Amino acid sequence: MNNPETAIEAKDMVKQFGSFIANDHLTFSVYKGEIFGFLGANGAGKTTAIRILCGLSRPTSGEIRVAGYNVFTETEKIKKRIGYMSQRFSLYEDLTVSENFRFYGGIYGMSRTSIRKKTGEMLERLGITELSSTIIASLPLGIRQKLAFSVAIMHTPEIVFLDEPTGGVDPITRRQFWTMIYEAAEAGITVFVTTHYMDEAEYCNRVSIMVDGRIEALDTPANLKLKYKASNMNDVFLKLARNAGAGRE
Amino acid sequence: MKRFVIKEFLHIFRDVRSMVILFGMPLVQVLLFGYAITNEVKDVHVSVVDPSHDQVTTAIQQKLFASGYFLQGEVLYSQSEIEESFRKGRNKMVVVFDDNFAQKLERGEIPSIQLIADASDPNTANLLVNYANGIIAGYNQSLSVSTNGPVIVPEIRMMYNPALKGVFMFVPGIITILLMLVSAMMTSISIAREKELGTMEVLLVSPLKPLHIIAGKVMPYVLLSFINAISILILSHYVFGVPVNGSLALLLAESMLFIVLALSLGIFISTVSNNQQTAMMLSMFALMLPTILLSGFIFPVENMPVVLQWLSTIMPPRWFILIIKSIMLKGTGLAYFWKETLILIAMTLVFILASVKKFKIRLS
Amino acid sequence: MSEYAISCSGLSKFYGKTQALDNLNFSVKQGEIFGFIGPDGAGKTTLFRILTTLLLADSGNARVAGFDVVKDYKSLRKVLGYMPGKFSLYQDLTVEENLAFFAGIFKADIKENYYLIKDIYDQIAPFAGRRAGKLSGGMKQKLALSCALIHKPVVLVLDEPTTGVDAVSRREFWDMLIRLKKEGITIIVATPYMDEAILCDRVALIQHGKILVTDTPSVITGTYPWKLFRVRSDNTLNLISQLKKHPEIHSADMFGEYVHAGTEHGKLSAEEIRAFLEEAGTVTTEVSEIAAGIEDCFIDLMRKENE
Known part of the structure; x- marks a missing residue:
């Protein structure tokens, strides 16, 4: 591996369901500490790819390493080194804030003292130390999303996967959330994020756009806009994704 | 709609x-x-109290045990023996014949047959009694056709669950x-x-x-x-x-x-x-x-x-x-x-x- | 019927102690596309359920298509088209069966009203025999809209039809709505996407059960009270914290590759901002004055509300 170091390295990643090719020879690398935007239309194959990278699904073929480990043979090691957060599943709503931290910290084998220390730190950063024994269900959505992210990175994973983390969140909270993502990236955590908000694509260091199971474009937002002669990422996305889709349906 | x-x-x-x-x-x-339920009935021991020991009681016994439903159990002689054999679970039913069975029949009297069943398992008990009843009725028929004599009606006693609820x-x-x-x-x-x-x-x-x-x-x-x-x-x-x-x-x-x-x-x-x-x-x-x-x-x-x-x-x-x-x-x-x-x-x-x-x- | 398809006054709704709706007043004109724009939990779904007779408000009243939502709910239900936020089709029925079912319960004739859904349904017609659960997200949405339209409703109520849908399908969906508007159908639509505001005739920005403002998108953006600059540098986080140090700059928010900074009118120029940042060691690649968008307005109104 050459400079810069990679956190995820995928070469000819293929996932086939019967005759349907969900991921068609994906080749890409994600560098350590970068924010990598993983965009694509519904059904383009994003979810399949994320599942493979998280060690939840076995690819049909390809050479894929996550955090330096092989997704075919070393999924257990991968799982210890990644964090995951999605819009759908994040925290247990009937547990308190600190109980959620304790539970997830426990899963990753953190010691009791380090869980307590980390929980304190994270709540302080969010400015909600007073809420530590509040039931999650009674918190506003914005705070919940921020907590879910904190929980996903509390074991300081090498890579954190965020699957549409800001869906339905108000514009101020969305920005606070992205500030947290930046801070995590600065602390050395690689961020792999999907979103339907195209302005958020601009926040990423590099962006890949999937169309019909293939990666059609991968570059910095600035270069993509230049290449597709678009004023913003939304236009880039529309130009790429509009031609496709029909064939798949 | x-x-x-x-x-x-x-x-x-x-x-x-x-x-x-x-x-x-x-x-x-x-x-x-x-x-x-049907499986259970096939491996059941039935004992007999037969003070008469004549050709009629022997014939009924033969019919019973030839039916394939019952296995031949002990030969018992007294009421106390019956209870004991039930308690020890050695059999599920006892057939008790009257004394001088054939003679009573010839005289036109109706000799008694008692079917005593262990009704703590009511389904089995009921089925056993039904089967035995059927077999005796069959014998009865062949008997009445030839002699036009009286009909033997077995008297049924259910031990332990006399009302036979649940059956x-x-x-x-x-x-x-x-x-x-x-x-x-x-x-x-x-x-x-x-x-x-x-x-x-x-x-x-x-x-x-x-x-x-x-x-x-x-x-x-x-x-x-x-x-x-x-x-x-x-x-x-x-x-x-x-x-x-x-x-x-x-x-x-x-x-x-x-x-x-x-x-x-x-x-x-x-x-x-x-x-x-x-x-x-x-x-x-x-x-x-x-x-x-x-x-x-x-x-x-x-x-x-x-x-x-x-x-x-x-x-x-x-x-x-x-x-x-x-x-x-x-x-x-x-x-x-x-x-x-x-x-x-x-x-x-x-x-x-x-x-x-x-x-x-x-x-x- | 009055010129208003929907009018509400003083609508409030509590769930236990939490107030979901706080004294809402608004009206929607006949044939208008009216957008409710706000995050999850703002009260959009509660409001839509009251308007579709599914919930009772604690106070206030509402009329939809000339009917009172409480007293005339039976008549109102005949003329409403409703797409709830949850995917509301039968997944185990085919495309065709779903459409036939919904036509059946409204006693509508598919052939008679087909012209209304033709543009939409033609795109999914090739898959008429496929089960709804096996359709892609965009197609499900088209089918749901066809089902909500098949009885030719007077008012169409769409609760977050584009949430979780990719940018291409969203654009297609809005094209469909604009065509429907031409048929004279009044449409109210809830969305968390600020960029969809400009596609509506009028919008209400909604947050914490309160309407922050109701107007056409251009009036809302035109009355943005601050002068707005967009600034770009390599390090966005650092840029924001530098901008916030300036006493005249009271807001600095990420907007894609830029940061939008708001000041009072006549206090600062682009040059002054650039100079201030350079002094602090931050190199900017662009500082220019821009017009506000709906999202700028929303953020500003939210801040005022929170104060």
Whole structure:
């Protein structure tokens, strides 16, 4: 591996369901500490790819390493080194804030003292130390999303996967959330994020756009806009994704 | 309305789970219960007390043991020996012949045969006695044809559970439980599923009236449950020889009434549960357990504590079991159970009214 | 019927102690596309359920298509088209069966009203025999819209039809709505996407059960009270914290590759901002004055509300 170091390295990643090719020879690398935007239309194959990278699904073929480990043979090691957060599943709503931290910290084998220390730190950063024994269900959505992210990175994973983390969140909270993502990236955590908000694509260091199971474009937002002669990422996305889709349906 | 019913049928036929619950479970249940009982009878020891020891008693004994149902047990001589052998579980039935059996028969007297069965296992005891009875009756026939003599009627004594409660409950009980479970659980789950998926919102916003939605939901299940009831009856009649002594039409009509009752109960459950899981749990605990435990299916109602007896009167299955037992086994008609029928009709009306009332025209 | 398809006054709704709706007043004109724009939990779904007769408000009243949502709910239900937020089709029925079912419950004739859904349904017609659960997200949405339209409703209520849908399908969906508007159908639509505001005739920005403002998108953006600059540098986080140090700059928010900074009118120029940042060691690649968008307005109104 050459400079810069990679956190995820995928070469000819293929996932086939019967005759349907969900991921068609994906080749890409994600560098350590970068924010990598993983965009694509519904059904383009994003979810399949994320599942493979998280060690939840076995690819049909390809050479894929996550955090330096092989997704075919070393999924257990991968799982210890990644964090995951999605819009759908994040925290247990009937547990308190600190109980959620304790539970997830426990899963990753953190010691009791380090869980307590980390929980304190994270709540302080969010400015909600007073809420530590509040039931999650009674918190506003914005705070919940921020907590879910904190929980996903509390074991300081090498890579954190965020699957549409800001869906339905108000514009101020969305920005606070992205500030947290930046801070995590600065602390050395690689961020792999999907979103339907195209302005958020601009926040990423590099962006890949999937169309019909293939990666059609991968570059910095600035270069993509230049290449597709678009004023913003939304236009880039529309130009790429509009031609496709029909064939798949 | 028509579209609604079609849609419900499509839901049922496309869901493997529903189909299995609807049609697989009844078959399996009946076969399981049925064979569990018939199997037992084949390896049973029967002992004999035979003070006469003449050609007639020997002939009857031979017939009994040649039937293949019974294994020859001990030869006993006194009452105390009988009790002891029962207590030690060495046999399930003892046949006690009168003394001077053949002589009494020749003199025109009726000698006694006692069939004493261990009724702590009432199903087996009942079957044993029935078999033995049948065999003796067969012998009787050959005897009376040749001699035109008196008829030997065995005297039956059930040890440990003389009233023989629970016996013959098997088929009526199974029909009741299955109709209850299938009808109530399936409807309650299917309504709860619509709530969970969000389609209920659209139905509510449509011009459909609550009664339409309920009727549309219920109709397919009325039909399917009825088919179910018939197949259980056919199965138990032809495979296990359970009799239908009374009117078949009446039996089907009462079953239909009970199905509608169970369905309205199912809808009532769905009006208070918001997701499939709750509906399932409620049907299980609110219907299954009381049906099994309080209806008299397993435990005779008369033996229950007074509070439970009282509780069992509000259990629809209790009345239905009484009714079908009367029709199938006793062969009696409506005159004997019009009260029970009225109770079921009243319960049905209450549940339908309650669910139409509780069925919300809005979301909260 | 009055010129308003929907009018509400003083609508409030509580769930226990939480107030979901706080004294809402608004009206929607006939044939208008009216957007409710706000995050999850703002009260959009509660409001839509009250308007579609599914919930009762604790106070206030509402009329939709000339009917009172409480008293005339039966008549109202006949003329409403509703797409709830949850995917509201039968997944185990085919495309065709779903449409036939919904036409059936409204006693509508598919052939008679087909012209209304033709553009939409033609795209999914090739898959008429496929089960709805096996459709892609975009197609499901088209089917749901067809089902909500098949009885030719007077008012169409769409609760977050584009949430979780990719940008291409969202654009297609809005094209469909604009065509429907031409048929004279009044449409109210809820969305968390600020960029969809400009596609509506009028919008209400909604947050914590309160309407922050109601107007046409251009009036809302035109009355943005601050002067707005967009600034770009390599390090966005650092840029924001530097901008916030300036006493005249009271807001600095990420907007894609830029940061939007708001000041009072006549206090600062682009040059002054660039100079201030350079002094602090931050190199900017662009500082220019821009017009506010709906999202700028929303953020500003939210801040005022929170104060």
